Amino acid sequence: MNIKPAKQFLEQPYWQHLAKGKLFLNSCNDCGSSHHPPSPICPKCRSFNTGWKEASGKATLNSFTVVRHAVHPHLEQDVPYIVTLVDLEEGVRLVSGIPAGMEVDLKVGMALECKVIQKDEDFALPYFVPVDADKA
Numbered sequence: 001m002n003i004k005p006a007k008q009f010l011e012q013p014y015w016q017h018l019a020k021g022k023l024f025l026n027s028c029n030d031c032g033s034s035h036h037p038p039s040p041i042c043p044k045c046r047s048f049n050t051g052w053k054e055a056s057g058k059a060t061l062n063s064f065t066v067v068r069h070a071v072h073p074h075l076e077q078d079v080p081y082i083v084t085l086v087d088l089e090e091g092v093r094l095v096s097g098i099p100a101g102m103e104v105d106l107k108v109g110m111a112l113e114c115k116v117i118q119k120d121e122d123f124a125l126p127y128f129v130p131v132d133a134d135k136a
């Protein structure tokens with residue numbers, strides 16, 4: 001079973017783009033910076049002129065941990081799983097994870113790429129995997 005955001009959140013652009021398989025970031029049309037979570041005001045220059053830009057999908061692993069204790073009954077079948085902290089090329093830091101069942105050898109500072117995984121018909125999550133994970 002998936003734990004997913006409430007319907008009113010899934011209707012927001014960030015989640016709508018993910019449901020279509022794309023990672024978009026809230027970005028400022030004046031200074032060009034990207035930010036997350038989305039905001040109607042640019043946190044860098046305070047402009048209200050914000051929009052959405054597709055992310056490159058390139059990131060660096062900042063940190064990670066292996067979760068072995070299910071913090072919610074719906075996660076019991078998922079443990080152990082890996083939670084990651086990733087720094088996107090656009091300057092945004094996201095909490096993400098490694099897809100279930102993927103064997104990886106993680107090292108802080110390694111290059112990662114985004115892999116959007118559909119969880120159900122209207123809900124997808126961005127995972128970040130080592131660049132060569134699919135080729136190994």
Ligand SMILES: [Zn+2]
Nearest residue numbers: 028031042045
């Ligand atoms: Zn700005």
